[in-house]
Amino acid sequence: MSDSRVINFGAGPSVLPDSVLQEAAKGLLNFNGTGIGIAEISHRSKEFVAFLAELEGQVRSQLEVPETHSILFTQGGATGQFSAIVLNLLARHRLLHPDLSNDERAMDYVVTGSWSKKAAEEARRLGGGQVNVAVDARPYSKDGKSFDNIPAHDTYTFSPNPALIYYCENETVDGVEFSNDASSPASFPFHLLPQNTLAPLVADYSSSFMSRPIPRLADHAIIxxxxxxxxxxxxxxxxxxxxxxxxxxxxAAKLGAMPVPITMVYKTLADNNSLYNTPSVLAIYISGLVLKRSAELGGLKYYEEVNKRKAEKVYAAIKEGAEKGVYQAKVKEGSGSLMNVVFNVLGEGAEAKFLSGAEARGMQALKGHRSVGGIRASLYNAITEQQVDMLVAYMKEFLEQ
Known part of the structure; x- marks a missing residue:
């Protein structure tokens, strides 16, 4: 087995910067001069509490998060939030509208891919309100059943007073992403949200968080x-x-809302500075190192520019391959993700040959999600432009074979 690192195009857990991993290795033995490793130190020590505050500060400053919003750290991933969001926002809606029955409480879901579909399914499973699919992208796809597009604005139907409005900004599996350009038909239709109220808008930003600015961040209830x-x-x-x-x-539970498990309660997290119970100490440490490096490079403006160039190069190679009948884009133009670029390699055995050739050149984890197949190149922040150039060079070489 080789000791050298390959280029990891995996969708997650994904690549981290070498310099961060090297710094983190030192912290595993001695965190911030304490003589105790980061994986061993108390989460209530003054050194770790100070580090967590620094991480919060990096998120707030780089994303320009207003004081109207709190920044919280928890566990459970996106799937955990599928449940936590429903429970916390149904509780809020119960406090605001105690006399409504569950049948009168709507939860709006914008379904544009596998993850927003799973989020809507969890809301139905939990109950407590009616799930309204504000739009489903599949009927607008090329085959009528795939997630390959962001629907046009005139296809959305939001409820007048929902407990929550949910969308996934970037669908990691399907390679579909809302545009940052407000004039694009693939942008999120903020103008259609219920007016004259604080809209309970929720966004899953897992795959593009800290890769570019978040449009109208202050208009979101939860990101x-x-x-x-x-x-x-x-x-x-x-x-x-x-x-x-x-x-x-x-x-809210005394008024009939569902009880919320204590570690999922946003008030519990906020009242205890995200330290009600032991957090993911090592993950917090490495994330802090990553965001410190991000700030040194120029923050989200830097990454937005680099990530756009990276994606444009791969999409151009796909287009060139499509003209030669070798590659096939899986997402409609304008709806493609900058983070997760997906395509097919056409011809019997061609996909396996493509993956084998990529691995021989030190490029790993390009196989698409098991549910949809094909090729997926995840171009996260830690993937360099030089590494993307290597992928594009191979894609062009493959065309000539």
Missing amino acids: YAGAQKNIGPAGLTILIVRKDCIVDVDA
Whole structure:
């Protein structure tokens, strides 16, 4: 087995910068001069508490998070938030509208891929309100059943007073992403949200968090992300929660809302500075190192520019391959992700040959998600432009074979 590192195009847990891993290795033995390793130190020690505050500060400053929102750190990943969001926001809705029955409480879901579909399924499983699919992208796909597009704005139907409005900004499996350009038909239709109220807008930003600015961040009730894409190791989930959504869930339960498990209660996290119980200490440490490096490089402006160039190069190679009948784009133009670029390699045995050739050149984890197949190149922050150039060079070489 080789001791050298390969280029990891995996969707997550994903690649981390070498310099960060080298610094983290030192911290495993001696964290910030304490003589205790980061995986051993108390999460209530003054050194770790100070580090957690620094991480919060990096998120707030780089994303320009307003004081109207709290930044919380928890565990459970996106899947854990599928449940936590429903329970906390149904509790909020119960406090605001105690006389409504469950049948009168709507939860709106924008279904554009595998993860938003799973989120809607969890909301139905938990109950407590009616799930309204504000739009489902599949009927607007090329085959009528795939997730390959962001639907046009005139296809959305939101409820007048929902407990939550949920969308997934970047669908990691399907390679579909909402555009940052407000003039694009693939942007999120903020103008269609219920007016004259604080909209309970929720966004899963797991795959693109800290890779570019978040449009209209202040208009969101909750933004969350698993760390294991652009930020750090698996085990950490970062939440940006508008303060009016941090409610007394026990008071809501007395009015008939579902009880919320204590570690899922946003108020518990907020009241205890995300330290009610032992957090993912190592994941927090490495995430802090990553975001410190990000700030030194120029923050989100730097990454936005680099990530756009990276994706454009891969999409151009796919287009060239499509013209020669070798590659096939899986997502409609304009709806493609900058983080997770997906395509097919056409011809019997061609996909296996493509993957084998990539691995021989030190490029790993390009196989698409098991549910959809094909090729998926995840171009997260730690994937360099030079490494993308190597992938593109191989894609062009494969065309000539």
